[in-house]
Amino acid sequence: MAEDRFHRKHWRVNWFIPELEHRKYAKAFREDADYSEDVSLFFGDLHKHTNLSPCARVNPYNQSPAESYAHARDVAKTDFLAVCDHAEYLTDEQWAECMALARAYTEPGRFVAWPSVEWATGLYGHRNLYYRDYDAPLISGRRVTTPPALWARLRELKTRALTIPHHPARQLAADLTRTDEELEPAYEIYSGWGNEEYYGAPLQDTDRSYTRNFAVDTLLRGFHMGFVGGGDGHPAPPADSGITGIYARDLTLESLWDALAQRRTIATTGAKILVDFHVNGFTLGSIIRFNQHETKDLFPLEIGVTVQGTAPLEKVEIVENGVTIHTKTKPRARLDQMAYTWYRNPHPLDNQLPLPLTNNVSRFIYVRVTQRDGHMAWTSPIWLDFYYDE
Ligand SMILES: [Zn+2]
Ligand SMILES: [Zn+2]
Numbered sequence: 001m002a003e004d005r006f007h008r009k010h011w012r013v014n015w016f017i018p019e020l021e022h023r024k025y026a027k028a029f030r031e032d033a034d035y036s037e038d039v040s041l042f043f044g045d046l047h048k049h050t051n052l053s054p055c056a057r058v059n060p061y062n063q064s065p066a067e068s069y070a071h072a073r074d075v076a077k078t079d080f081l082a083v084c085d086h087a088e089y090l091t092d093e094q095w096a097e098c099m100a101l102a103r104a105y106t107e108p109g110r111f112v113a114w115p116s117v118e119w120a121t122g123l124y125g126h127r128n129l130y131y132r133d134y135d136a137p138l139i140s141g142r143r144v145t146t147p148p149a150l151w152a153r154l155r156e157l158k159t160r161a162l163t164i165p166h167h168p169a170r171q172l173a174a175d176l177t178r179t180d181e182e183l184e185p186a187y188e189i190y191s192g193w194g195n196e197e198y199y200g201a202p203l204q205d206t207d208r209s210y211t212r213n214f215a216v217d218t219l220l221r222g223f224h225m226g227f228v229g230g231g232d233g234h235p236a237p238p239a240d241s242g243i244t245g246i247y248a249r250d251l252t253l254e255s256l257w258d259a260l261a262q263r264r265t266i267a268t269t270g271a272k273i274l275v276d277f278h279v280n281g282f283t284l285g286s287i288i289r290f291n292q293h294e295t296k297d298l299f300p301l302e303i304g305v306t307v308q309g310t311a312p313l314e315k316v317e318i319v320e321n322g323v324t325i326h327t328k329t330k331p332r333a334r335l336d337q338m339a340y341t342w343y344r345n346p347h348p349l350d351n352q353l354p355l356p357l358t359n360n361v362s363r364f365i366y367v368r369v370t371q372r373d374g375h376m377a378w379t380s381p382i383w384l385d386f387y388y389d390e
Helices: 065-075 092-105 147-157 215-220 253-261
Strands: 038-048 080-083 112-114 116-121 125-131 161-165 186-191 226-229 243-248 265-268 274-279 287-290 301-308 313-320 323-328 337-344 363-371 376-379 382-386
Touching: 038 065, 038 112, 038 125, 038 186, 038 226, 065 080, 065 092, 092 112, 112 253, 125 147, 125 253, 147 161, 161 186, 161 253, 186 215, 186 265, 186 376, 226 265, 243 253, 274 363, 274 376, 274 382, 301 313, 301 363, 313 337, 323 337
Parallel strands: 038 080, 080 112, 186 226, 287 382
Antiparallel strands: 038 243, 116 125, 125 161, 226 243, 243 265, 265 376, 274 301, 301 337, 313 323, 313 363, 363 376, 363 382
């Protein structure tokens, strides 16, 4: 397909053979020039508590920060770990030690200890902060008391940090009436508190008193938030429940941070399920803006999905605005693999003039994977944002 504003070259991932399977008529090999970039998928837990969090200390099982890093690297075999202890309970000395320890455990190419912390208020819930370097300020919810004040503070300090709200659909819910387009790239869809994709979703927490603020509700507000997973493990080891996969150039803090900022993430329930997803060659996390004159260039959407599970796959679904629009249950020769291209046609009225109403629709599309062992994965969405061109 010709390169134009609405079609891009795929990226090359470091797993499986998506470049062949995405194409109906496979080319035997591809040139380097056939790819937009090379990326690798790195996994880690973005939300771990240690014995520096008072709530973790009451549990019989808890780890120090150093034990957490060693466990994430050597036992869970993950590529990165974000220790997010509660800022409100850390002293300046402890914070300095945390940052020094994170720096010491980071070995580019092998493991990244992400400088991070949890900011919490009673009224506006919890958000984690992910810094881009180890000279990071400790920002407490006791002194910076609202989400907009938090974003303003980060800008004032010129600190490069991203924020991610967590367990938004349960007790102590994060306030998601607002977000920050630049500083808040993701929503924690899965953690030790269960699946918060939508009310009634599989693996949802047993506390079902909250009926809104789920991921789909949040995205329907028009927010551009990708998906991440993290254990929020007070009593559990890292990567035990909820991990994030990040498509990055290499395993360094800077590359991971930049990729997170671009929403190049997938979330899983803890299994290292590999998922790749494109629309017209645009990578997961992309925002495609189009107007009524461009519908015919954008459609049909070429949706590419590739999955390498850790167990036999039950189904792979394409979800648009919270609704499943395509389900695939037939795997390839191997039960743990799926790779296919699916074309989404425009609405029959979309190419008619005068402008039909169906043009005026923004969409977010993502992929949901379910394995037969119950593990699940979600890609960050790709957005098709419509604007009316006068
Ligand atoms: Zn929290
Ligand atoms: Zn937490």
